[in-house]
Amino acid sequence: MFRVLIAEPNGRLRQNLERLVIDQGFRAVQARNADEALAEVGSNSPDLVLVSVALPPDGGLKFLTLVKESDPRLPVIVTAAQGATNETIEAIKRGAFDYVTLPYEPVDMASLIRQALESGRLVRSPVQLDSKEEHEFMAGDALLGRSRPMQELYKAIGRVAATDSTVLIQGESGTGKELVARALFQHSTRADKPFVVVNCVAIPESLLESELFGYEKGAFTGANSRRIGKIEQADGGTIFLDEIGDMPLAIQAKMLRLLQERSVERIGGRTPLPVDVRILAATNRDLAQAVSQGRFREDLFYRLNVVPIHLPPLRERSEDVPVLADYFLARVTRELGVRNPGITPEAYELLTAHPWPGNVRELANAMEKCLIFGRGHPVGAEEVGSLALNQDSGPGGLNPELDEAIRAWARQGIASGRSKLLAEMLDRVEELIVSEALENTGGNRTRAARLLGISRPSLLTRIKKYGIG
Ligand SMILES: Nc1ncnc2c1ncn2[C@@H]1O[C@H](COP(=O)(O)OP(=O)(O)OP(=O)(O)O)[C@@H](O)[C@H]1O
Numbered sequence: 001m002f003r004v005l006i007a008e009p010n011g012r013l014r015q016n017l018e019r020l021v022i023d024q025g026f027r028a029v030q031a032r033n034a035d036e037a038l039a040e041v042g043s044n045s046p047d048l049v050l051v052s053v054a055l056p057p058d059g060g061l062k063f064l065t066l067v068k069e070s071d072p073r074l075p076v077i078v079t080a081a082q083g084a085t086n087e088t089i090e091a092i093k094r095g096a097f098d099y100v101t102l103p104y105e106p107v108d109m110a111s112l113i114r115q116a117l118e119s120g121r122l123v124r125s126p127v128q129l130d131s132k133e134e135h136e137f138m139a140g141d142a143l144l145g146r147s148r149p150m151q152e153l154y155k156a157i158g159r160v161a162a163t164d165s166t167v168l169i170q171g172e173s174g175t176g177k178e179l180v181a182r183a184l185f186q187h188s189t190r191a192d193k194p195f196v197v198v199n200c201v202a203i204p205e206s207l208l209e210s211e212l213f214g215y216e217k218g219a220f221t222g223a224n225s226r227r228i229g230k231i232e233q234a235d236g237g238t239i240f241l242d243e244i245g246d247m248p249l250a251i252q253a254k255m256l257r258l259l260q261e262r263s264v265e266r267i268g269g270r271t272p273l274p275v276d277v278r279i280l281a282a283t284n285r286d287l288a289q290a291v292s293q294g295r296f297r298e299d300l301f302y303r304l305n306v307v308p309i310h311l312p313p314l315r316e317r318s319e320d321v322p323v324l325a326d327y328f329l330a331r332v333t334r335e336l337g338v339r340n341p342g343i344t345p346e347a348y349e350l351l352t353a354h355p356w357p358g359n360v361r362e363l364a365n366a367m368e369k370c371l372i373f374g375r376g377h378p379v380g381a382e383e384v385g386s387l388a389l390n391q392d393s394g395p396g397g398l399n400p401e402l403d404e405a406i407r408a409w410a411r412q413g414i415a416s417g418r419s420k421l422l423a424e425m426l427d428r429v430e431e432l433i434v435s436e437a438l439e440n441t442g443g444n445r446t447r448a449a450r451l452l453g454i455s456r457p458s459l460l461t462r463i464k465k466y467g468i469g
């Protein structure tokens with residue numbers, strides 16, 4: 001469970017924050033001054049620190065500096081009674097994850113806490129590349145697989161990590177793009193500098209621009225103080241633009257300027273500010289196709305695609321399936337504190353033959369289900385067949401009425417010369433399935449994404465695309 005340290009001298013504020021943290025399902029630890037807080041950081045390694053600028057004896061910014069010296073990757077959110085622009089800038093410069101002025105909206109604060117924890121997780125837990133050691137004992141995350149494509153990938157990471165080149169990571173959903181981005185960062189010369197992650201889908205379009213570029217006080221109604229954007233925050237370090245294929249065209253134009261001129265302009269700002277950031281980007285869309293459809297700027301595509309890394313779908317490296325299955329089984333048994341029952345040879349065969357449309361993520365989820373439903377027996381062909389792969393409930397051929405309805409619709413469409421038949425149907429199917437999943441989980445997006453075997457951001461894209469609830 002994540003531990004959040006609340007370093008706040010004011011008892012009432014401290015308790016409010018504590019309640020908010022606990023409500024999010026995290027552990028809260030309190031400190032009233034810098035000594036208590038530093039002791040906590042030193043001995044119990046919290047995952048996030050919330051610190052007041054008024055922290056005695058020398059103030060929150062001094063404390064921030066000390067924390068960043070001892071653990072540069074620990075995310076820190078600074079809170080202050082009223083907004084002082086200079087302090088905001090100073091806090092961000094010293095490496096704060098963000099700066100919040102009181103009073104805060106509980107939902108916004110909660111969301112910020114979650115973002116900071118997620119960002120901390122990305123930066124702090126190491127990604128290891130496949131090595132000879134036992135996979136079962138790997139701490140943190142690991143990129144596994146010895147297939148040809150994975151070996152090529154390790155080489156590519158090795159070649160490019162230590163350079164400042166822009167890298168574009170492409171591949172289907174669940175193939176490991178985020179892991180690769182983290183590995184690139186961790187093996188780079190900027191590994192001890194900021195690593196700022198922006199998910200272009202998870203942030204509403206209207207906020208994405210200010211999130212990335214920041215704004216000046218008075219830039220628009222509601223811009224009551226200056227805000228430093230994520231790009232500036234990443235100065236000296238790395239920014240990871242996840243799901244860049246979904247970036248709106250207007251923001252793509254500003255992004256192009258960043259890549260060409262290595263400077264950012266805050267919204268409402270008059271002068272471009274030079275920044276030194278290394279850019280990593282990822283997408284599960286076919287960007288070249290998006291370019292040809294006019295949804296992605298060609299010039300930006302070329303600027304990003306300096307070093308392309310393509311992650312092949314799991315079905316094209318099925319020899320890696322057994323080692324991955326072992327690894328995920330070991331991981332869930334460890335998490336659940338149960339004995340690892342192992343996998344039978346027949347089950348390995350079925351797993352290897354499966355096409356895994358949801359790629360490695362789907363395999364990981366499948367192993368979890370197999371373990372839970374197998375009740376301590378070795379994972380066998382039966383569990384794999386019925387639980388992991390849903391072979392008896394898939395749409396293919398098992399619902400003749402549905403098949404016939406689709407065929408009839410297609411025949412009609414073809415006869416009447418409709419031009420976008422396939423896209424229309426696929427969109428409709430996607431919309432129906434997504435809304436069913438959301439209904440089933442009472443609107444819980446994380447769980448709905450897991451049910452569907454897609455990532456949360458790609459669920460959000462679809463919710464947005466179809467305007468669902
Ligand atoms: N080669 C691998 N070895 C071990 N684990 C992997 C590997 N590839 C992916 N994973 C695991 O699979 C899951 C999905 O990976 P990740 O989130 O990096 O995918 P992604 O390509 O970013 O997907 P999306 O496009 O849906 O965001 C994660 O839990 C990750 O740890």
Ligand SMILES: [Mg+2]
Binds near residue numbers: 178242
């Ligand atoms: Mg991803």
